[in-house]
Amino acid sequence: MSRLNVILVVAVIAGAVVISSFGSSVMQKLQAGFLSAVSPFLKTGSAVQRQLGAMGEGLKTLDQLEDENQRLKTENTELRATNQILRDLEAENSKLRSALDYRKRSIFKLVPARIISRDASTWWNTVKINRGFEEGLEADQPVLTDVGLVGKTTTVAKNESIVLLISDESCKVAAKVEGSNERGILFGRRTGEGGAPAEMQLNFLSKKANLQPGQRVFTEGVSKGTSIGVFPSGIFLGTVKSFQARPLDGQAIVEPAVDLSSVEDVFVVVDGAK
Amino acid sequence: MKLTVGWLSLALAIFLALIVQEFIPALRFFHGARVFLAPMLFCYGALAMPFWAMLLMAIYTGFLIDLAYLNVPDGHVEIALGWSIVVFVFFGLFAHGLQPAFAGGRWWLHVLLSAIFTSAFLALQFVMICFRRQGIFFNETVAWRIAAPGLFAAVLAPLVHLTVVKLAPYVRGPTRLEPYRIDQP
Numbered sequence: 001m002s003r004l005n006v007i008l009v010v011a012v013i014a015g016a017v018v019i020s021s022f023g024s025s026v027m028q029k030l031q032a033g034f035l036s037a038v039s040p041f042l043k044t045g046s047a048v049q050r051q052l053g054a055m056g057e058g059l060k061t062l063d064q065l066e067d068e069n070q071r072l073k074t075e076n077t078e079l080r081a082t083n084q085i086l087r088d089l090e091a092e093n094s095k096l097r098s099a100l101d102y103r104k105r106s107i108f109k110l111v112p113a114r115i116i117s118r119d120a121s122t123w124w125n126t127v128k129i130n131r132g133f134e135e136g137l138e139a140d141q142p143v144l145t146d147v148g149l150v151g152k153t154t155t156v157a158k159n160e161s162i163v164l165l166i167s168d169e170s171c172k173v174a175a176k177v178e179g180s181n182e183r184g185i186l187f188g189r190r191t192g193e194g195g196a197p198a199e200m201q202l203n204f205l206s207k208k209a210n211l212q213p214g215q216r217v218f219t220e221g222v223s224k225g226t227s228i229g230v231f232p233s234g235i236f237l238g239t240v241k242s243f244q245a246r247p248l249d250g251q252a253i254v255e256p257a258v259d260l261s262s263v264e265d266v267f268v269v270v271d272g273a274k
Numbered sequence: 275m276k277l278t279v280g281w282l283s284l285a286l287a288i289f290l291a292l293i294v295q296e297f298i299p300a301l302r303f304f305h306g307a308r309v310f311l312a313p314m315l316f317c318y319g320a321l322a323m324p325f326w327a328m329l330l331m332a333i334y335t336g337f338l339i340d341l342a343y344l345n346v347p348d349g350h351v352e353i354a355l356g357w358s359i360v361v362f363v364f365f366g367l368f369a370h371g372l373q374p375a376f377a378g379g380r381w382w383l384h385v386l387l388s389a390i391f392t393s394a395f396l397a398l399q400f401v402m403i404c405f406r407r408q409g410i411f412f413n414e415t416v417a418w419r420i421a422a423p424g425l426f427a428a429v430l431a432p433l434v435h436l437t438v439v440k441l442a443p444y445v446r447g448p449t450r451l452e453p454y455r456i457d458q459p
Binding site for chain 2: 038
């Protein structure tokens with residue numbers, strides 16, 4: 001290798017080291033720029049994928065459509081009835097609140113978003129959604145569905161964002177178990193650890209917790225400023241699958257409430273989350 | 275001119291490969307392994323291009339991959355931007371050393387190096403994540419996720435090679451299998 005080539009290699013490596021010393025916010029800005037650049041391709045690809053999926057789903061028999069129609073009618077009736085009960089409860093609740101001069105509860109502002117690509121990398125559990133800072137999104141905002149928590153935003157571009165799923169090992173959530181005083185930190189399992197890939201572990205429980213399969217796990221919602229406290233309290237995370245006492249603490253394996261491999265439409269909590 | 279067209283075509287192919295990969299689902303049969311094409315495409319450039327063009331390609335590929343897979347949980351970057359550039363420079367140096375053999379007709383070198391580079395890149399990425407988290411570990415799933423993308427790259431590498439050979443006449447390149455170097459007149 002000639003001397004010039006050696007100098008070129010050293011210069012490139014030195015340049016790479018300089019780039020690696022950039023702060024995380026600079027790196028996120030660069031990634032946001034990249035996301036914006038690839039966005040038209042991702043959106044087009046996502047639309048094509050959806051149309052192909054819809055074509056397959058569209059081929060239903062009349063019997064199937066009739067069944068579906070019947071099921072939706074029943075569901076509609078049930079929801080109307082539930083709504084009526086909830087309206088009564090709301091009225092009663094507001095009467096009691098005003099009687100007690102209770103502080104008004106903050107209401108979440110939700111931005112609907114659609115997943116445009118998922119599982120892009122080998123080692124991280126992330127998805128990309130079609131909403132960004134133009135719609136009011138910021139980093140570290142909770143992402144959920146009507147069923148439960150999905151994850152949180154990390155890098156936010158103009159009209160796209162990356163969502164770190166709760167099944168990822170680096171996404172930590174303060175959690176509490178229904179019907180007990182147990183509290184712990186929930187995060188994804190390591191690659192290849194355990195059974196289903198989306199299973200999560202709830203650590204730092206007491207050794208005597210003795211949790212039963214089927215017990216539900218919710219977000220704890222700890223104070224702002226901590227990495228695990230970005231989620232509002234009371235969001236459904238999943239159900240306990242098993243529990244084991246370890247030498248120093250108890251650990252529960254939790255199945256996520258949301259099917260993270262097939263979820264398509266989500267909501268980002270942009271206000272009143274903390 | 276021919277080199278510029280070749281470089282730009284490869285750069286475009288790497289960019290498109292990163293986007294196409296987004297829509298290829300994880301392969302459950304291979305423990306959730308994913309198709310990863312960028313190292314295979316870079317490998318072709320490193321075997322076929324002059325030294326400075328290979329270095330430029332390493333910067334481009336490394337930077338793009340880092341941007342695509344940057345993970346920032348809680349405001350902390352897991353693998354810093356720029357490390358892939360260093361890795362691709364070393365891959366490129368190795369491949370460039372084998373350029374005379376490749377130009378001499380040993381097309382299978384691209385297949386072999388594609389598999390090695392793809393798996394080696396994923397293995398390095400995995401080791402770095404492990405050091406950032408709770409120490410290194412290894413199991414069957416990790417092995418498959420590292421090895422399978424290398425195998426896919428090796429299977430697809432001849433297609434890339436064939437495509438370049440077929441397209442070469444349109445950019446006044448080689449019209450037969452030899453020579454492979456796309457910088458030659």
